[in-house]
Amino acid sequence: MSDDRQLALQYAHEHYKQFLDSLCDLLKIPSVSTSPEHTRDIQAAANWLAEKLRSLGMARVQVLPTKGHPVVYGEWMNSGSAPTILVYGHYDVQPAEPIELWLTDPFEPDVRGENLYARGASDMKGQIIASLAAIESILRCSQMPVNLKFMLEGEEEIGSPNLRAFMHDHRELLACNLALNPDTGMIALDVPTLTYALRGLAYFEVRVYGPDHDLHSGLFGGVVHNPAQVLCDLISGMHDSQGRITLPGYYDRVREMEPEERTELAYLPMDQDYFKNQAGVKNLWGEAGFTPVERVGARPTLEVNGLLSGFTGQGSKTVLPAWAMAKISMRLVPDQDPQEVYEQLSAYLKSNAPDTVRWEISQFSGGPACMIQRNSHGNHAMAEALEAIWGRRPLFKREGGSVPVVGEIQEILGSDSVLTGFGLPDDNVHGPNEKLHLPTWYKGIDALIHFFYNY
Amino acid sequence: MSDDRQLALQYAHEHYKQFLDSLCDLLKIPSVSTSPEHTRDIQAAANWLAEKLRSLGMARVQVLPTKGHPVVYGEWMNSGSAPTILVYGHYDVQPAEPIELWLTDPFEPDVRGENLYARGASDMKGQIIASLAAIESILRCSQMPVNLKFMLEGEEEIGSPNLRAFMHDHRELLACNLALNPDTGMIALDVPTLTYALRGLAYFEVRVYGPDHDLHSGLFGGVVHNPAQVLCDLISGMHDSQGRITLPGYYDRVREMEPEERTELAYLPMDQDYFKNQAGVKNLWGEAGFTPVERVGARPTLEVNGLLSGFTGQGSKTVLPAWAMAKISMRLVPDQDPQEVYEQLSAYLKSNAPDTVRWEISQFSGGPACMIQRNSHGNHAMAEALEAIWGRRPLFKREGGSVPVVGEIQEILGSDSVLTGFGLPDDNVHGPNEKLHLPTWYKGIDALIHFFYNY
Numbered sequence: 001m002s003d004d005r006q007l008a009l010q011y012a013h014e015h016y017k018q019f020l021d022s023l024c025d026l027l028k029i030p031s032v033s034t035s036p037e038h039t040r041d042i043q044a045a046a047n048w049l050a051e052k053l054r055s056l057g058m059a060r061v062q063v064l065p066t067k068g069h070p071v072v073y074g075e076w077m078n079s080g081s082a083p084t085i086l087v088y089g090h091y092d093v094q095p096a097e098p099i100e101l102w103l104t105d106p107f108e109p110d111v112r113g114e115n116l117y118a119r120g121a122s123d124m125k126g127q128i129i130a131s132l133a134a135i136e137s138i139l140r141c142s143q144m145p146v147n148l149k150f151m152l153e154g155e156e157e158i159g160s161p162n163l164r165a166f167m168h169d170h171r172e173l174l175a176c177n178l179a180l181n182p183d184t185g186m187i188a189l190d191v192p193t194l195t196y197a198l199r200g201l202a203y204f205e206v207r208v209y210g211p212d213h214d215l216h217s218g219l220f221g222g223v224v225h226n227p228a229q230v231l232c233d234l235i236s237g238m239h240d241s242q243g244r245i246t247l248p249g250y251y252d253r254v255r256e257m258e259p260e261e262r263t264e265l266a267y268l269p270m271d272q273d274y275f276k277n278q279a280g281v282k283n284l285w286g287e288a289g290f291t292p293v294e295r296v297g298a299r300p301t302l303e304v305n306g307l308l309s310g311f312t313g314q315g316s317k318t319v320l321p322a323w324a325m326a327k328i329s330m331r332l333v334p335d336q337d338p339q340e341v342y343e344q345l346s347a348y349l350k351s352n353a354p355d356t357v358r359w360e361i362s363q364f365s366g367g368p369a370c371m372i373q374r375n376s377h378g379n380h381a382m383a384e385a386l387e388a389i390w391g392r393r394p395l396f397k398r399e400g401g402s403v404p405v406v407g408e409i410q411e412i413l414g415s416d417s418v419l420t421g422f423g424l425p426d427d428n429v430h431g432p433n434e435k436l437h438l439p440t441w442y443k444g445i446d447a448l449i450h451f452f453y454n455y
Numbered sequence: 456m457s458d459d460r461q462l463a464l465q466y467a468h469e470h471y472k473q474f475l476d477s478l479c480d481l482l483k484i485p486s487v488s489t490s491p492e493h494t495r496d497i498q499a500a501a502n503w504l505a506e507k508l509r510s511l512g513m514a515r516v517q518v519l520p521t522k523g524h525p526v527v528y529g530e531w532m533n534s535g536s537a538p539t540i541l542v543y544g545h546y547d548v549q550p551a552e553p554i555e556l557w558l559t560d561p562f563e564p565d566v567r568g569e570n571l572y573a574r575g576a577s578d579m580k581g582q583i584i585a586s587l588a589a590i591e592s593i594l595r596c597s598q599m600p601v602n603l604k605f606m607l608e609g610e611e612e613i614g615s616p617n618l619r620a621f622m623h624d625h626r627e628l629l630a631c632n633l634a635l636n637p638d639t640g641m642i643a644l645d646v647p648t649l650t651y652a653l654r655g656l657a658y659f660e661v662r663v664y665g666p667d668h669d670l671h672s673g674l675f676g677g678v679v680h681n682p683a684q685v686l687c688d689l690i691s692g693m694h695d696s697q698g699r700i701t702l703p704g705y706y707d708r709v710r711e712m713e714p715e716e717r718t719e720l721a722y723l724p725m726d727q728d729y730f731k732n733q734a735g736v737k738n739l740w741g742e743a744g745f746t747p748v749e750r751v752g753a754r755p756t757l758e759v760n761g762l763l764s765g766f767t768g769q770g771s772k773t774v775l776p777a778w779a780m781a782k783i784s785m786r787l788v789p790d791q792d793p794q795e796v797y798e799q800l801s802a803y804l805k806s807n808a809p810d811t812v813r814w815e816i817s818q819f820s821g822g823p824a825c826m827i828q829r830n831s832h833g834n835h836a837m838a839e840a841l842e843a844i845w846g847r848r849p850l851f852k853r854e855g856g857s858v859p860v861v862g863e864i865q866e867i868l869g870s871d872s873v874l875t876g877f878g879l880p881d882d883n884v885h886g887p888n889e890k891l892h893l894p895t896w897y898k899g900i901d902a903l904i905h906f907f908y909n910y
Contacts, residue, residue, distance in 0.1 A: 212735025306683070315613060
């Protein structure tokens with residue numbers, strides 16, 4: 001091992017505590033991107049990161065505006081003809097609701113045992129700080145072996161609605177040989193993981209309107225079609241008895257897996273029990289004819305993310321509600337198109353909604369699925385780095401989640417990404433009591449140091 | 456017309472303003488019975504009414520405890536051998552939520568045009584004050600032609616869970632020849648109405664539990680059965696394509712209408728357009744083979760009163776929720792039994808819920824349906840009173856709502872009720888912007904004066 005690399009690792013080991021403090025500072029900023037009331041917090045998180053980049057000696061650090069939340073940019077271009085790595089991250093987080101299910105304040109980071117609990121600890125402020133910690137460790141001890149650029153956005157959790165335009169507008173500034181995206185996680189503790197495919201996302205709110213005001217269910221029950229009941233009918237009809245989605249044309253563009261890929265995916269240590277334990281369920285469910293790991297990575301889904309109608313407080317209220325709402329999202333696989341999915345949902349509602357109600361769909365941001373080169377130079381460098389720390393080759397997986405930026409970087413900047421990360425499946429990302437496993441996070445910092453040297 | 460009656464009517468006409476002020480005082484007390492936070496307001500409303508009864512000269516006025524909210528009692532037994540009328544009322548109200556849909560504060564009564572807007576204005580503080588106004592008008596001018604007792608409860612909107620026991624315990628105190636229950640309304644403006652049948656109620660909360668915490672819909676969508684989707688499946692299956700309820704045995708004890716009754720009900724001026732206009736819908740819905748007025752009065756129903764699951768805020772959150780909840784209630788007709796309906800719902804869930812989730816049912820108070828004598832002395836007296844004021848005979852109807860106390864008074868006290876009231880179908884009882892039509896309310900006071908003299 002080179003002296004430089006050894007010194008950087010040494011530095012990291014001596015500064016884990018400081019890195020953790022730095023992460024806690026960032027986690028205290030409730031940079032929730034889904035609701036307008038947090039706009040100032042978003043700005044504060046961006047400023048915090050810009051200041052952090054400056055303190056590391058990055059040049060041209062700017063908080064660049066978009067039509068939505070800003071992107072933090074910075075660069076280290078002092079490494080001559082070495083290749084340039086664009087470090088991608090998002091500093092926004094999901095809402096913490098339902099707050100009452102958190103054991104501690106989601107924005108007051110709390111270390112319990114080996115874990116750090118806070119909204120964003122795993123997804124993905126922890127991953128950003130791990131990258132910065134690796135870079136700091138190298139810079140403080142020796143020469144940076146690569147050039148660096150940073151693109152840290154604030155709208156990932158709302159589907160990055162402005163990032164595509166931002167990348168178009170700043171194509172030259174962002175030019176790079178490779179993007180490092182540490183926003184995907186590990187399959188299990190001690191199983192380092194590289195991701196080569198991501199599902200896309202299409203997110204909708206469907207509202208069904210019945211009577212023009214809430215009615216007394218005794219005086220109108222039996223003659224007025226209950227919009228909550230209609231919504232349930234519509235949602236129920238969106239899957240058939242085989243767990244397949246019934247929206248017209250939904251599977252037309254779904255790319256089927258090759259037999260070799262199915263064989264490979266079967267090696268992943270993610271069997272029925274794995275998913276049952278992670279989710280806390282007795283039995284799984286899903287599309288007939290596919291294994292759990294295929295269903296979660298290589299098959300499209302349709303989920304109800306939320307339901308609301310009528311009286312939902314304690315006790316009883318005999319209301320026939322005026323409207324009912326569902327948040328419905330689809331995870332997409334290549335080559336489905338989010339806009340086509342909107343049209344399929346719309347066509348389904350047109351065909352199936354009764355004339356006793358009216359309905360409307362709001363579309364939120366989404367993006368298509370994407371697949372990346374498995375055998376790129378970047379993936380090789382990361383695979384070796386992960387092996388150096390964990391003592392085993394990483395597994396390659398398809399990811400059920402959605403990271404639209406990966407496809408956009410391919411398309412707009414012409415660069416592949418390396419997709420890894422040090423979150424674990426039980427981190428409760430997007431749920432209450434999100435946590436980060438600190439021993440794994442420290443290993444991740446070390447692995448990233450190796451990666452920068454390997455590349 | 457007797458001089459006494461004339462004087463009482465004269466007094467009423469001169470005191471409408473004071474009666475309205477008195478009603479507004481009572482409406483300002485947010486005596487919502489469904490949530491514990493209003494316990495003090497409930498007590499305050501009971502005390503207010505007790506004070507009111509004392510000011511009218513009633514004897515033995517007491518706020519009598521029950522296991523829940525108290526019952527206000529008082530009596531006027533100075534009319535010798537005249538018959539005794541038990542005036543029933545409930546001083547509790549439905550929750551005002553969703554507050555944001557009210558144009559003015561639900562507990563700050565507001566007169567706009569001919570209407571008084573406030574929670575409880577129509578259901579039924581307005582009806583209680585109308586009864587008291589009629590009694591005041593008679594007492595201030597002459598002799599009371601009947602003896603009076605009052606039973607004003609505070610738990611009607613939560614299904615009167617303690618009233619049955621209360622009546623058992625106070626059978627002698629409450630003994631009467633007739634009950635006056637002004638908690639049912641008029642079919643339309645200028646159509647005085649007497650009700651002879653009421654639907655019963657069975658109210659449940661159904662919860663479906665999936666994973667043991669909220670999950671990321673990308674990481675688990677496709678392998679974990681979404682409890683919101685399961686709930687929709689279950690609710691959707693509770694009606695067939697003919698609008699009939701599929702719970703096993705649900706119709707077994709439903710008493711079918713005689714052909715004569717169907718003929719009579721057809722006279723009611725409540726056609727398709729009537730219900731469409733009241734509800735603000737373009738098309739009606741319901742059980743095949745029955746007219747709207749039959750479906751709403753003489754047939755049992757099943758309604759979704761509320762739905763809640765997952766993320767329901769603004770924007771998007773890609774959560775696979777841990778649980779989903781529905782408030783579900785049934786309006787019952789003779790001779791359905793609420794406890795049997797609970798078992799039918801339970802049997803339905805047992806048969807239809809998949810083994811990927813678990814579920815539970817909470818049962819709220821309800822009661823069976825009831826029918827009363829159409830040709831009683833009390834109904835005659837009220838029919839003449841209504842005709843004296845409105846210039847037309849009242850229509851007799853079956854009511855879709857539920858007033859369990861009517862059956863309990865029959866059973867425990869052995870007395871029939873007279874069911875009338877001066878609320879209108881567009882009063883938005885239980886909804887936002889509940890109102891009372893003041894010209895109709897004033898007529899109601901006059902009609903009640905006639906009724907006491909007629910009986």
